[in-house]
Amino acid sequence: MVYICAVTRTQTLEQLLVTSSRLVRLAAQAAGNATPSAVWRTLSILDAEGAMRVGELAAASRVSQPGMTRLLGGMDDDGLVTRSADAADSRAFIIGITPVGREALAGWRDTLARTLEPWFADLPDADWAALERSVAILAERTASPTASPAATSPATAQEERA
Amino acid sequence: MVYICAVTRTQTLEQLLVTSSRLVRLAAQAAGNATPSAVWRTLSILDAEGAMRVGELAAASRVSQPGMTRLLGGMDDDGLVTRSADAADSRAFIIGITPVGREALAGWRDTLARTLEPWFADLPDADWAALERSVAILAERTASPTASPAATSPATAQEERA
């Protein structure tokens, strides 16, 4: 039982990763590679979770801090994000989304609706429900980390924070 | 009704993309960035779908052909893939997974089980079912394309192939 269950879950996760990777690529190609995935991911996180520090945004995106610094450099140049000194710590900066960034994000969403949604146009409602539930699960599991599961399970970590 | 439904679906797809992107990054970081995502994605596709041409593999991965050529160059160097001339067309090559590649894929799966599964350890069975269903949907929708939805819907395209 446990053996069968473990194999199934590994397979599920494997396929989830492969399909996730493909989906991200599908979206990029369907949109003509107009907006790099790192950009829309970052804007979407800022839009959903609000302004935050560079390191926090890196953690939320699951990339390294220097990588995020570099990415934000370009986005700052393009006027997509704000950088303001953090009053609580003069080493830190708070990154927020600008109106231009919001417009860009909205534009990307329109592109999504036009280019990617048709791929899912004929899904029955039950399938949409499954996707929505999965998104909720993944959102919870991929949210900003404070501890790895080796130290504590995600659910336990949330209890400790509360 | 239609307006409300369209917005919800766009939001669902947006969040699906963001969580997908994060999940791919989470897996990479959890595994110590040991196996690049493009490599495991490629090996997993070859393992699941069998040997195929360079261009087919590029399409299956949703990347450009020259990009796939480059990636395969490195994988070939590492002994992960085979390249054999396609008897049906002397321009083409058939790419397959080697035993070394299979081992590498198995190793990656082990790493998945060890590093990523704990993040999902406390999921109830209903949530696993939702993930599995979503994976099935995404696998179907991201499978090797023969037509874009603008021309025909994915389901219709499958009927035409049958």
Next chain:
DNA sequence: CTCGATGCATAACTATGGTATATATTTGCG
């Protein structure tokens, strides 16, 4: 006050993706 920890930038590197182009081969049409 001191020292270890932390936040971010920079440097150097590798990997992943794109488009454009070239060459050889295949296919389809007249």
Next chain:
DNA sequence: CGCAAATATATACCATAGTTATGCATCGAG
């Protein structure tokens, strides 16, 4: 059958995304 268009892949060049290592300034705890 011949020819032109289409196709398969490699190469070149470019930009971006990611990493680790490092440096410097600042913070926080003892």
